[in-house]
Amino acid sequence: MPAHVPSSARELITAHGGRVTRTRVAVIEALRASDHPLSHDEIGAELAAAAIPHDRVTLYRALEWLVEQGIAQRIAGGERAWRFELRREDAHRHAHFHCDRCGQILCLEDVPATASPALPAGFELDRAELVLHGACADCGRRGVAEGSR
Numbered sequence: 001m002p003a004h005v006p007s008s009a010r011e012l013i014t015a016h017g018g019r020v021t022r023t024r025v026a027v028i029e030a031l032r033a034s035d036h037p038l039s040h041d042e043i044g045a046e047l048a049a050a051a052i053p054h055d056r057v058t059l060y061r062a063l064e065w066l067v068e069q070g071i072a073q074r075i076a077g078g079e080r081a082w083r084f085e086l087r088r089e090d091a092h093r094h095a096h097f098h099c100d101r102c103g104q105i106l107c108l109e110d111v112p113a114t115a116s117p118a119l120p121a122g123f124e125l126d127r128a129e130l131v132l133h134g135a136c137a138d139c140g141r142r143g144v145a146e147g148s149r
Contacts (some may be wrong), residue, residue, distance in 0.1 A: 016069040023062045026052045028071070028086065037075045037083035037096065037105050076131060077105055096129075099136035107138070 008030035013020045030046040031038060037045070040059060041146070047054050063084055066072035070087055075096055077083040083105050084136075095111035119125060 002041050011099050012071060016071060018065065018069065021056050021062070022052060023047070023054050024065065026050065026054075027059070027066065031072060031084060031086045034085070036107060037077075039077060039083050039084040041081075043084065075105060075129065079102065091099050095132060097132045097134070097136070099132050099139055101139035104136055105131075108132070 006134070008024040010020050012028060013024055015134040018024065026047050027043055030043050033046075040063065041055075043063070044054065044056070044059055047059070063072065067074055067084070073087050075083045075085065075097065085107070097106045097108055099106075099142050113130075117125075
C-alpha cells in the first residue's frame with residue numbers, strides 16, 4: 001500500500017517536521033499553481049497579490065527550507081537568479097529550457113533529466129540538472145522578423 005501523499009501545503013510541511021508558517025504555505029501554493037519555475041521576485045509578487053505580508057529575507061528562508069527538505073528544487077536561471085519549482089512525488093525528473101533572450105524557463109516534461117555520468121571513485125551523485133539554453137518560440141520568431149527588415 002503506498003504511503004499517504006500530503007495533499008495540502010500544511011500537510012506537506014508537517015510531514016517534513018517543519019513549522020507551518022503563512023509564508024511557507026503561500027510559497028508552496030504559488031509553486032503548485034504555476035506551470036513553470038518561479039523566481040524569488042515572481043513568488044514575492046504572487047504573495048503580494050494575495051495580500052500575504054512578507055519580506056525578502058523571510059521569503060528567502062522559506063525557499064531555502066523547502067529546498068533543504070526536498071520539497072522544492074532550485075533551477076539556475078539567467079542573471080544569476082534562481083528559479084524554484086516543487087519536486088514531484090514520483091521519481092520523474094525533467095529537463096528545463098532557458099530562453100537566453102527573455103529569461104523564461106520552461107519545464108520540458110518529455111525530456112528526462114536522468115543523466116548518470118561516470119564519476120571518479122569515491123564520488124557520490126546527489127542530483128543532476130539538465131538545462132537547455134537557446135531562444136523560445138516567441139523570441140525566435142522576433143529574431144527572424146527583425147533579421148528580415
